Structures are given as structure tokens and as C-alpha cells.
Amino acid sequence: MSKQNDFISQEKDYYGKIFVDISYAIDNISPFLEKEELRNRKFAVKLPVLKKYIELLETAEAENKKSFFSKLFGSSNSEQLLQDYKRTNSESFKQLEKCSQCACLNCSATCSFDHCLGCQRQNRST
16 A cells, blocks of 8 residues: 555544544434534534545545556645645644544533533644
């Protein structure tokens, strides 16, 4: 397996898990929350950024599998495009990583913590 295939596979595994965890959480809590309350959750608003990244990874993977000639005559620039997308959306990626580990992810209760609006981890870098 090439370096680029390894990179794509690792990214799909890591961010795919985060995407699935957050998507399931949204599915689980959305019947119990008003749409406005769901939009206040950072993970619900930022999930499309991650969805697009997963789609870009799948496209890059498909290109690698079918582009025998590009491997012979030079490498594709899909890894650089993926890195640029991650860099452009780095805050969203960091936030989604934190959200995927948050206790409030699957919670639909109203509490004084105020969910994502009260999250102290949202502005810290890790």
C-alpha cells in the first residue's frame, strides 16, 4: 500500500468514527429537541465540514484505485488537497474531535451547563 493510500485509510478510520458517532448522536437526540436547540449544538452545525472531508477522502481513494497511469507518470495531488481542506477548516475539526468525546453529545436534557454554549473546551487548543 502506498503512502497516500495509508494516509487516506488512516484519515477515513479516524474521522469516519467521529462522523458516525456524531451522526448517531444527532439521530438519537433530534426527536427530543427543538430545531433551534439542535442548531445551538456545535457538532450539529459543524458536521457538514466533516461530511465533505469524508467525501473528499472517498474520492481520493477511488482515484488512487483507478489511476494506474498517474502512478506511473507522477503522483496525484489529492493528499495536498486533503491537507489544505483540513488546514482551512482546522477549528471545525478540533471542535468536532472535542464534541465526539463530550458527555453532552447524547444528552437531550435541559441543564444549567447550557450544552455547547457553556463548553469551556471549545476555545482551547489541544
